[in-house]
């Protein structure tokens with residue numbers, strides 16, 4: 001049902017938490033001033049807390065010993081003031097960073113969203129949507145929490161511990177040594193905990209992503225689940241994954257509890273030992289009572305900074321894991337730049353067809369696609385290199401089994417400018433894949449595709465998508481109004497009212513005027529539910545609204561009844577006259593739209609001609625058009641062996 005989760009290997013690889021967290025620097029940079037200020041304020045606030053034991057020492061050795069009530073009041077007032085200042089400064093620290101850190105989270109989320117939009121279809125084929133969702137939400141929240149607390153408090157508490165140690169040493173070096181006894185075992189334990197917790201944190205975050213995927217699929221596929229009575233098995237699957245996540249979370253809690261138990265017990269024992277030795281020293285007259293009180297209150301004041309190190313380390317570990325998970329999609333190569341070829345694409349062949357070095361880029365400098373709608377022939381579209389040309393185009397899905405042959409092996413096809421070519425082939429022969437290569441939703445593994453002589457591998461993506469419009473068999477509508485859904489196909493120039501109405505008419509979308517709010521009616525996931533045929537027609541309207549120079553239609557009329565199909569075809573013929581089109585066809589009625597037909601079989605175009613010509617000359621075409629439908633799989637041609645090899 002779902003795309004596979006990404007390779008979990010990163011969890012198994014040893015990684016440096018520090019290196020992972022350092023990658024956040026570009027986002028943290030703009031707020032570094034505030035973070036630094038908040039750290040300084042945190043240190044000052046903690047220092048206030050450390051001053052309290054010194055006031056106590058003065059109180060015990062001075063006013064209390066001298067039975068001086070005014071001195072006691074003064075000392076009490078001072079302690080109160082220091083406490084208030086500490087609380088106020090911590091509040092100020094929090095206020096300083098709250099808003100900037102929300103900005104950091106928003107910026108990171110926006111970057112991730114932008115990246116996901118630009119990553120190729122092959123990436124989205126591989127990644128489960130829940131995994132991406134959890135990275136954009138939970139992981140980013142963990143990172144914001146890290147910047148707000150562990151990052152600052154590891155520094156603040158570390159500094160407080162050092163300052164406190166200085167005060168302790170000044171009071172009594174011997175007692176300080178006793179207190180420091182557990183430091184070495186604590187450090188060893190912490191480093192062991194760090195590596196174990198990192199693995200558990202990664203596992204938990206991946207499992208949360210898988211759970212999100214399952215929930216999303218269950219919601220989207222609720223009709224199938226209900227229709228096939230699968231709610232029980234779906235619930236079981238959910239409970240299974242939820243149990244796994246719970247187990248991992250409990251494992252994390254156990255690790256943390258073990259660390260906490262040791263972190264709490266060892267210092268407690270050390271303070272107890274210091275107390276006993278201190279009392280003995282006081283009774284021997286080697287230490288004043290006030291000094292012992294100050295020493296012990298400083299040690300107690302350091303309890304929180306020391307205790308907190310455990311969970312601050314745990315939070316930092318989770319943040320390092322979250323950073324790794326965030327940067328995995330960000331680091332995935334192959335994203336389409338806003339203009340130009342994919343970032344890591346190596347164009348297979350770049351020489352323009354006619355040998356003119358400039359010809360390959362010509363369409364990018366021509367008037368916008370809309371000018372084709374005037375009916376005038378494109379300036380360079382009519383020559384030998386005009387129209388849509390595929391030369392030796394090969395393609396293999398990156399995740400296809402290693403020993404399987406490519407799906408497409410040297411497709412040669414020329415659709416003349418203004419011509420409509422139907423693409424026919426057995427199911428699974430690669431028709432959809434071939435059409436997806438034209439707007440570069442997938443990149444050919446060999447050969448090249450040119451549009452009016454321009455190599456699609458060299459055209460800026462934005463320009464390419466302006467030139468080519470597509471309508472798929474399974475239409476996707478967005479949560480927006482009818483008008484917005486249709487106008488989306490118009491490119492950067494947008495579509496005016498007349499364009500939208502014309503496109504709706506071509507696609508026979510008269511039904512939209514009867515919708516509750518006409519063109520403003522919300523459709524898509526959160527809007528009104530439309531029938532499959534209605535959605536298909538809206539998707540077709542979206543494809544034709546921009547009067548594209550090249551039109552790719554992947555069996556766009558499959559959900560229509562014969563009467564509506566005939567009406568759409570009649571109107572579509574007008575549009576197809578102005579454009580160069582490739583139409584995937586399964587039925588003779590769709591083939592009728594085309595000037596010529598190409599037969600895809602065994603990864604190649606094996607025959608091209610008019611419908612009657614192919615009916616006469618190709619047994620496989622006759623078989624496909626005979627209405628036997630899926631039985632075509634068993635028919636002649638190389639498709640069946642190809643499918644078998646794909647399945648291997």
Ligand SMILES: Nc1ncnc2c1ncn2[C@@H]1O[C@H](COP(=O)(O)OP(=O)(O)OP(=O)(O)O)[C@@H](O)[C@H]1O
Pocket residue numbers: 125397399400407425426427428429430431432433434643646
């Ligand atoms: N993302 C993918 N990764 C790996 N293999 C894929 C992927 N998408 C499709 N395929 C495989 O490629 C082959 C061709 O698929 P494609 O959808 O292009 O065929 P088609 O001719 O359009 O089929 P149909 O007529 O049934 O729509 C199939 O065997 C399919 O399993």
